[in-house]
Amino acid sequence: MIPFNQLKPLHDLIADEINVALLLAADSGWYILGPEVEAFEREFAAYHGVSHAVGVANGTDAIELALRAGGIGAGDEVITVSHTALATVAAIEATGAVPVLADIEPETFTLCPDAARAAITRRTRAIVAVHLYGGAADMDSLLALAQAHDLLLIEDCAQAHGAQYQERKVGTIGQLGAFSFYPTKNMGAYGDGGAVITNDDALADKLRKLRNYGQSSRYRHQSRGTNSRLDELQAAVLRVKLAYLDELNGRRRGIAALYEANLTGVRKPSARAGCQHVYHLYVIRDAQRDQLMRELAERGIGTLIHYPVPVHLQESHRDLGLGEGSLPQTERAAREILSLPLYIGLSDDDALRVCEAIAQLRGAP
Numbered sequence: 556m557i558p559f560n561q562l563k564p565l566h567d568l569i570a571d572e573i574n575v576a577l578l579l580a581a582d583s584g585w586y587i588l589g590p591e592v593e594a595f596e597r598e599f600a601a602y603h604g605v606s607h608a609v610g611v612a613n614g615t616d617a618i619e620l621a622l623r624a625g626g627i628g629a630g631d632e633v634i635t636v637s638h639t640a641l642a643t644v645a646a647i648e649a650t651g652a653v654p655v656l657a658d659i660e661p662e663t664f665t666l667c668p669d670a671a672r673a674a675i676t677r678r679t680r681a682i683v684a685v686h687l688y689g690g691a692a693d694m695d696s697l698l699a700l701a702q703a704h705d706l707l708l709i710e711d712c713a714q715a716h717g718a719q720y721q722e723r724k725v726g727t728i729g730q731l732g733a734f735s736f737y738p739t740k741n742m743g744a745y746g747d748g749g750a751v752i753t754n755d756d757a758l759a760d761k762l763r764k765l766r767n768y769g770q771s772s773r774y775r776h777q778s779r780g781t782n783s784r785l786d787e788l789q790a791a792v793l794r795v796k797l798a799y800l801d802e803l804n805g806r807r808r809g810i811a812a813l814y815e816a817n818l819t820g821v822r823k824p825s826a827r828a829g830c831q832h833v834y835h836l837y838v839i840r841d842a843q844r845d846q847l848m849r850e851l852a853e854r855g856i857g858t859l860i861h862y863p864v865p866v867h868l869q870e871s872h873r874d875l876g877l878g879e880g881s882l883p884q885t886e887r888a889a890r891e892i893l894s895l896p897l898y899i900g901l902s903d904d905d906a907l908r909v910c911e912a913i914a915q916l917r918g919a920p
């Protein structure tokens with residue numbers, strides 16, 4: 556049996572450090588927005604070479620609060636993709652803004668700059684670029700577009716911790732970068748968590764108030780906010796995880812390289828030239844995807860589809876008014892994509908077994 560994912564092998568690798576960090580945080584008597592969160596925010600900002608990181612409760616809130624800090628709200632339109640975790644779109648809607656969903660580039664599964672340009676209206680105020688599967692979106696084009704139209708550019712980095720667009724880490728190119736630390740992400744907490752990074756002092760200040768119901772000093776509220784705080788136990792875990800992030804991403808890239816070298820009979824993912832993909836997911840394409848998924852399952856190999864139904868075709872989002880056929884590249888991807896097993900603890904042998912099974916099913920050359 557080769558499961559699609561498991562988290563226990565990574566925990567076992569670093570359990571000594573994690574357990575000590577958790578015990579120290581528990582013993583400290585301080586549980587929300589304390590010294591562990593402050594230290595983590597400093598270290599996460601330093602890792603990215605930016606001035607500020609602000610810990611929040613989860614990745615959805617990170618995107619929502621980034622937008623709200625940037626002044627986005629009711630009456631505004633925000634351009635993003637339909638081919639993403641529904642959370643990206645839910646976060647935009649939580650601000651009161653309207654999500655405008657544009658098609659993807661078929662090679663990289665990220666927002667197509669031409670489609671984004673075509674989606675701009677008088678009401679457009681922001682673009683949320685999603686670095687899906689661990690690969691960077693076309694940031695040069697999106698940044699130029701955002702600058703030309705005076706739009707806020709936010710990066711959804713929930714699947715791309717440590718990934719690079721050319722020489723720059725994702726999350727540092729737009730005004731704000733939003734991260735999730737959901738346990739299965741490349742850098743996961745032991746519960747929910749999130750963060751926003753920025754170089755802008757005023758945006759960081761707004762974020763710090765927004766996450767703590769607008770509080771500027773104790774029981775003084777300058778603006779309306781919400782409760783979206785990172786807790787000390789998660790921050791303690793994240794400090795340990797951050798120290799291993801590059802090494803663990805390196806292992807993910809190693810597994811992806813094995814797949815790249817040994818897979819036959821299916822379309823393999825292509826990383827954007829000059830960028831560092833961190834393979835949150837390794838996503839192949841196949842015209843008979845459902846059959847392939849079933850036959851791999853029969854051979855004990857777990858796979859998943861990220862995501863089988865694009866946001867615009869979800870029952871919850873019919874009112875966006877985008878019917879079948881409106882985003883052809885997105886819809887085609889949803890029919891063909893399949894995510895192969897890729898996690899810390901997956902052995903080279905198991906990755907090769909996945910390749911062998913696919914070669915048998917799809918005919919080795």
Ligand SMILES: *Cc1c(COP(=O)(O)O)cnc(C)c1O
Nearest residue numbers: 613614615640642643713735737
């Ligand atoms: C996981 C994820 C989110 C949401 O993060 P949560 O911590 O689950 O709220 C947002 N965008 C993308 C692309 C994600 O993968």
